Amino acid sequence: MNVEFSERANRIKASEIRELLKLTARPEIISFAGGLPAAELFPLESLAEISKEVILQEGKTALQYSTTEGFNDLREVILKQRLAKVGIFATLDEIFITSGSQQALDFTGKLLINEGDQVIVESPTYLGALNAFLAYAPSYVEIPLEEDGMDLDLLEEHLKSGLKAKFLYTIPDFQNPSGITMSLEKRKRLLSLANQYDLIVIEDAPYAELVLEGDQLPPLKSMDTEGRVIYLGTFSKTFTPGLRIGWVVGHPKIIHKFIQIKQGSDLQTSSLDQRIAARYMLQYNLDEHIELIKKVYKNRRDVMINAMRASFHKDITFTDSKGGLFTWVRVKETMDTKLIMEEALARNVAFVPGASFFASGDKKNYMRLNYSCMPEEMIEIGIRRLAEVLNKYY
Amino acid sequence: MNVEFSERANRIKASEIRELLKLTARPEIISFAGGLPAAELFPLESLAEISKEVILQEGKTALQYSTTEGFNDLREVILKQRLAKVGIFATLDEIFITSGSQQALDFTGKLLINEGDQVIVESPTYLGALNAFLAYAPSYVEIPLEEDGMDLDLLEEHLKSGLKAKFLYTIPDFQNPSGITMSLEKRKRLLSLANQYDLIVIEDAPYAELVLEGDQLPPLKSMDTEGRVIYLGTFSKTFTPGLRIGWVVGHPKIIHKFIQIKQGSDLQTSSLDQRIAARYMLQYNLDEHIELIKKVYKNRRDVMINAMRASFHKDITFTDSKGGLFTWVRVKETMDTKLIMEEALARNVAFVPGASFFASGDKKNYMRLNYSCMPEEMIEIGIRRLAEVLNKYY
Numbered sequence: 001m002n003v004e005f006s007e008r009a010n011r012i013k014a015s016e017i018r019e020l021l022k023l024t025a026r027p028e029i030i031s032f033a034g035g036l037p038a039a040e041l042f043p044l045e046s047l048a049e050i051s052k053e054v055i056l057q058e059g060k061t062a063l064q065y066s067t068t069e070g071f072n073d074l075r076e077v078i079l080k081q082r083l084a085k086v087g088i089f090a091t092l093d094e095i096f097i098t099s100g101s102q103q104a105l106d107f108t109g110k111l112l113i114n115e116g117d118q119v120i121v122e123s124p125t126y127l128g129a130l131n132a133f134l135a136y137a138p139s140y141v142e143i144p145l146e147e148d149g150m151d152l153d154l155l156e157e158h159l160k161s162g163l164k165a166k167f168l169y170t171i172p173d174f175q176n177p178s179g180i181t182m183s184l185e186k187r188k189r190l191l192s193l194a195n196q197y198d199l200i201v202i203e204d205a206p207y208a209e210l211v212l213e214g215d216q217l218p219p220l221k222s223m224d225t226e227g228r229v230i231y232l233g234t235f236s237k238t239f240t241p242g243l244r245i246g247w248v249v250g251h252p253k254i255i256h257k258f259i260q261i262k263q264g265s266d267l268q269t270s271s272l273d274q275r276i277a278a279r280y281m282l283q284y285n286l287d288e289h290i291e292l293i294k295k296v297y298k299n300r301r302d303v304m305i306n307a308m309r310a311s312f313h314k315d316i317t318f319t320d321s322k323g324g325l326f327t328w329v330r331v332k333e334t335m336d337t338k339l340i341m342e343e344a345l346a347r348n349v350a351f352v353p354g355a356s357f358f359a360s361g362d363k364k365n366y367m368r369l370n371y372s373c374m375p376e377e378m379i380e381i382g383i384r385r386l387a388e389v390l391n392k393y394y
Numbered sequence: 395m396n397v398e399f400s401e402r403a404n405r406i407k408a409s410e411i412r413e414l415l416k417l418t419a420r421p422e423i424i425s426f427a428g429g430l431p432a433a434e435l436f437p438l439e440s441l442a443e444i445s446k447e448v449i450l451q452e453g454k455t456a457l458q459y460s461t462t463e464g465f466n467d468l469r470e471v472i473l474k475q476r477l478a479k480v481g482i483f484a485t486l487d488e489i490f491i492t493s494g495s496q497q498a499l500d501f502t503g504k505l506l507i508n509e510g511d512q513v514i515v516e517s518p519t520y521l522g523a524l525n526a527f528l529a530y531a532p533s534y535v536e537i538p539l540e541e542d543g544m545d546l547d548l549l550e551e552h553l554k555s556g557l558k559a560k561f562l563y564t565i566p567d568f569q570n571p572s573g574i575t576m577s578l579e580k581r582k583r584l585l586s587l588a589n590q591y592d593l594i595v596i597e598d599a600p601y602a603e604l605v606l607e608g609d610q611l612p613p614l615k616s617m618d619t620e621g622r623v624i625y626l627g628t629f630s631k632t633f634t635p636g637l638r639i640g641w642v643v644g645h646p647k648i649i650h651k652f653i654q655i656k657q658g659s660d661l662q663t664s665s666l667d668q669r670i671a672a673r674y675m676l677q678y679n680l681d682e683h684i685e686l687i688k689k690v691y692k693n694r695r696d697v698m699i700n701a702m703r704a705s706f707h708k709d710i711t712f713t714d715s716k717g718g719l720f721t722w723v724r725v726k727e728t729m730d731t732k733l734i735m736e737e738a739l740a741r742n743v744a745f746v747p748g749a750s751f752f753a754s755g756d757k758k759n760y761m762r763l764n765y766s767c768m769p770e771e772m773i774e775i776g777i778r779r780l781a782e783v784l785n786k787y788y
Binding site for chain 1: 447522526
């Protein structure tokens with residue numbers, strides 16, 4: 001048997017993180033690798049009750065095929081509870097439900113990218129987005145991150161000298177992997193550049209509500225007067241990732257085409273999961289749940305940052321993240337964090353080496369650390385072990 | 395704002411069926427349109443109990459991220475209960491879980507099709523497959539169906555004269571839309587042709603277990619000695635479609651690449667839905683449930699076929715389906731069933747016009763009727779109304 005994969009399939013690689021997660025499943029491992037929310041905070045009792053009620057009371061529809069754009073009550077409650085409160089005022093024809101926001105990333109590539117099209121990404125950026133787009137063979141234009149978000153001077157230079165990009169992809173809040181947040185000033189300037197140069201902006205906002213310090217900044221979408229921002233939201237970090245529920249907000253013309261893409265891709269997101277999520281939002285208070293999550297994550301972040309300050313060599317730098325799940329560590333340029341990872345794993349500590357977060361894959365001296373899913377005492381032990389590995393090189 | 399969709403996105407159209415389902419949601423409509431299983435047979439009480447137990451007992455994993463290839467227990471129980479019994483003996487590295495088998499169709503296109511590649515399909519065939527593949531711009535080679543499946547003489551002629559197809563797509567059992575089943579003889583001959591001409595075969599088997607008369611024939615995959623058959627299964631017709639659980643069985647090398655594709659496309663199928671399905675399979679008896687479904691569908695089919703025999707003009711022909719959900723009606727060549735559909739809808743009866751089931755879309759004198767989700771008395775009334783509409787033309 002001879003099977004010849006498509007060129008597209010040959011471009012697709014396994015995600016380093018997903019592969020790593022397998023290695024780090026050993027119980028003795030202190031893992032800073034995944035982007036997992038803390039499972040001990042999932043509202044199990046209310047969800048158990050709700051799932052039973054949904055099946056008993058509306059099972060004939062909750063287990064049947066349903067519409068591609070998603071369950072109306074769910075879309076309405078997301079519009080009202082999650083979007084209106086951050087200044088995004090949209091209507092039902094401007095939102096559809098995806099199977100997690102990874103699917104929204106794939107659909108974005110499917111919707112927009114012809115082979116060779118230029119796509120602007122932050123450097124570094126979420127590797128799952130890079131991999132999703134890669135299937136559609138874009139050419140990446142990387143814009144480095146500064147402390148307050150993308151280097152917009154550089155972006156403007158590119159645009160001025162004629163860069164025609166299919167879209168710009170950004171994670172403005174507590175970015176994955178860097179933990180960096182785009183300042184309000186930069187958000188406004190980015191939008192104004194987008195308007196001036198007719199650029200579509202993909203705003204990926206999985207961490208936006210996980211504010212651990214300071215205020216939540218307005219999403220780009222809330223300031224979008226031209227319908228050029230496509231906003232991606234998800235319950236994976238604020239509620240549960242296992243239900244696989246995300247949403248896309250955009251111009252009706254764009255949403256309409258996305259729905260056609262979804263028809264061919266998986267028909268619809270789980271009817272049951274959508275109804276469970278909707279009922280939870282309507283009967284319980286997700287905002288209160290998010291407050292609880294934030295309290296726990298803030299303590300874990302503080303412990304991690306303090307432990308790094310206390311034990312890492314002074315030349316090792318890291319993001320003092322104000323929210324989200326990650327901090328981003330920079331070591332000596334001569335060091336390769338993939339090799340460091342092997343040493344760390346030998347001491348039962350895991351993280352994600354930074355190279356795969358760069359579209360060009362060329363920066364080897366970064367590592368992403370997650371603080372959301374390990375108890376505080378394990379974070380302290382893990383960072384101490386990591387310090388022993390890293391400090392040797394200084 | 396200017397948005398330029400990809401060429402791929404511009405090829406994608408809304409599925410006629412999904413659009414129709416919206417029209418036919420009015421309660422007064424007698425709908426033979428969808429491919430919906432009978433919702434009144436869903437095992438609601440056991441599923442309600444199970445969902446509650448899964449969340450209470452294993453919620454921390456059931457609501458968390460999990461592996462891309464799917465929940466091990468689910469894959470194991472599918473291998474054991476659904477596949478081994480039809481002669482498909484596979485191992486864990488030969489199966490992965492998809493979000494319904496529509497996703498498997500999309501992934502098949504993503505895995506195999508380069509623009510312009512030839513893909514062999516039955517004529518007619520499932521329009522959701524045609525649409526899924528279309529995103530990847532194949533060129534379709536249509537092989538007409540005979541009463542016992544594809545015209546293999548014609549296929550052989552094509553292959554002999556040098557046709558190099560990327561794959562052949564077939565629904566051997568109770569085909570959608572035609573209701574036709576490929577005979578055992580043709581199954582063997584198709585495989586032997588595939589071996590001789592090094593052809594990959596996609597075997598889509600959503601209806602295989604819904605045998606209403608006679609015996610279940612062995613799947614192509616069970617006779618595949620060269621790993622060239624990719625088998626697609628689903629719970630959508632035998633259990634519930636709302637959970638969105640399908641599976642793909644194939645050579646480990648193919649499954650491995652599929653899993654990479656799934657990573658970028660949606661990371662994983664709902665952890666909760668997978669665990670609910672697995673627990674149901676382990677604690678209850680799906681075979682018994684399928685027996686119940688078959689009994690109900692057999693009665694409904696009999697009522698529909700008898701009503702058509704009694705009331706349709708003698709020149710209107712239709713498939714005497716031995717299983718699955720559909721019968722396929724052929725009217726005069728001068729008739730266009732899209733126009734007939736308007737007349738039928740005016741009498742509150744719906745069906746799917748046949749043209750979209752042909753890759754070339756050129757045959758207008760067919761209609762697909764579903765008998766699985768309407769009570770018997772409604773089927774009788776609906777067919778009588780349809781007869782009034784159709785017989786006028788004779």
